[in-house]
Amino acid sequence: MARPKPWEADDELWAVVQPLLPTVERRPRHPGRKRHPDRLAFQGILFVLHTGIAWEHMPQELGFGSGMTCWRRLAEWTEAGVWPRLHEVLLAGLRKANALDFSRAAVDGSHIRAFKTGAKTGRSPVDRGRTGSKHHLITDATGIPLAATLTGGNRNDVTQLIPLLHAVPPVRGKRGRPRHRPDVVLADRGYDHGKYRRLVWDLGVKPLIARRGTEHGSGLGAQRWVVERAFAHLHWFRRLRIRWEVRDDIHEAFLTLGCALICWRRLNDAVVR
Structure with a gap:
């Protein structure tokens, strides 16, 4: 069985992230193009975080969407305060598991x-x-x-x-x-x-x-x-x-997301024990 890539959000991680994302309703009139799935965009953000690749070089064959789509989603979720809330939720899970x-x-x-x-x-x-x-x-x-x-x-x-x-x-x-x-x-x-x-x-x-x-x-x-x-x-x-980012809030988003992912790994280790 192939080992999952670190940027592939498994069902357990996505179950934590999804409730924190803002809901975007499609307009009944002139709805425009269908929104790219949030889970794929999130995996695209993880791919950039892990590999350091430039947004414009995002491999299309991975199915994450274009680099600009993932960047817009990152900026949208950063403005909504998703990453600090994710970090806080995972810290609470660690404290509940007596791992903090x-x-x-x-x-x-x-x-x-x-x-x-x-x-x-x-x-x-x-x-x-x-x-x-x-x-x-x-x-x-x-x-x-x-x-x-x-x-x-x-x-x-x-x-x-x-x-x-x-x-x-x-x-x-x-x-x-x-x-x-x-x-x-x-x-x-x-x-x-x-x-x-x-x-x-x-x-x-x-x-x-x-x-x-x-x-x-x-x-x-x-x-x-x-x-x-x-x-x-x-x-x-x-x-x-x-x-690489001119905008400090985008780099801070990566920084907070990195902290959250470290907490996620430690939480998994605590559960296994």
Whole structure:
């Protein structure tokens, strides 16, 4: 039996995604061309995310529709807020399966090249001043992505510490109040700043941040490596290794969808166990 391709949305994943999509009613008069099936368009979006291929080079023999059709559907669903809701639903499923650990969280940033200018790009000091963007990520204690943000390549990582904590959605899945704050947040020396330590405490979260000027071997790396592994999984999606999009909301859509797919894999693993 042939192994399914990673961009082929199986029935289980589609059952989660389909209820989140906006309903588009055909006009009774002048209905126009029949709308391309949502499931095929979604698989076309996954194909671009996984392979990094340009929209205009979408292989027609795969049946996903034209690249422009898939791009329009991506823009439509992004405007409707589909991807954050998908991520939130999967996080709730992980919490219900006891696979989410809020005892601590880890944050980090990763620079990527941007070959086109646009919002949330900037000259990167770590890439010879070339235009780039940064992915900022917060994960739970096991490396499950809780939230991600996008900034220009010239932004300091510490500026996204508080936005990342605020970006964690209220995670349901269990009886009682939803959970949206970790007990502890771990970060490297780039986040060592008194102002941001105080702001983290104000949110009811304990900051464990390596101090500048101290020797290596604080022990935080033994717990903080999970966010670096999460970046490796996230950038396994070729479309996220380089930013090709001028529109920042489209790249953020791919970023959030990548986080959701990682959650989907972890949820499947939790169910199997």
